[in-house]
Amino acid sequence: MTGCRDDGDGTGLRDLRERLRVLAVEADRLVVVADRMSGCAACAQAKGCGTKALAAMTRAETLAIARPAWAEVAAGDEVEVSVPGNSLLAAAGIVYLVPALAFVGAMAGAAAAGFSDAETAGLALAALGLAFVPMIWIERRAKFTAALRVLAVHPAPGRQP
Numbered sequence: 001m002t003g004c005r006d007d008g009d010g011t012g013l014r015d016l017r018e019r020l021r022v023l024a025v026e027a028d029r030l031v032v033v034a035d036r037m038s039g040c041a042a043c044a045q046a047k048g049c050g051t052k053a054l055a056a057m058t059r060a061e062t063l064a065i066a067r068p069a070w071a072e073v074a075a076g077d078e079v080e081v082s083v084p085g086n087s088l089l090a091a092a093g094i095v096y097l098v099p100a101l102a103f104v105g106a107m108a109g110a111a112a113a114g115f116s117d118a119e120t121a122g123l124a125l126a127a128l129g130l131a132f133v134p135m136i137w138i139e140r141r142a143k144f145t146a147a148l149r150v151l152a153v154h155p156a157p158g159r160q161p
Helices: 050-057 085-112 117-131 133-140
Strands: 016-025 029-034 061-066 078-083 149-154
Touching: 029 078, 078 085, 085 117, 085 133, 117 133
Parallel strands: none
Antiparallel strands: 016 029, 016 078, 029 061, 078 149
């Protein structure tokens, strides 16, 4: 069910769709669990992958998403959600690209300015720390989860819709 698709209502050409399990239902939101292993399940290197082993030791991430008025959903159900591909790309850029560019830029600038190695390292680490501020701000304001839209509800086995 994971991937880019344009075959349903509310989806665009680059929208990514995923099925997430509902942990709790509140008046205006759904608390869902996002499994970080969905990409690893299809990987040919899964048996010897260190990333898979590390991810297995961490707990799954929970997200709170807006509950649509039409959705009749209960804990244990799965919801199919979509997110615009551009939103995902922007989030990935903020999480991965901004810190790397800040670190490398600070290192290059300090080296060009003739700073000592210790000063260069200190400046680069400070720039790296500051580069995480936009990510923290976006997470606290729930900018990325606001882009998630519920497309369908898949009742848990044994539950009547």
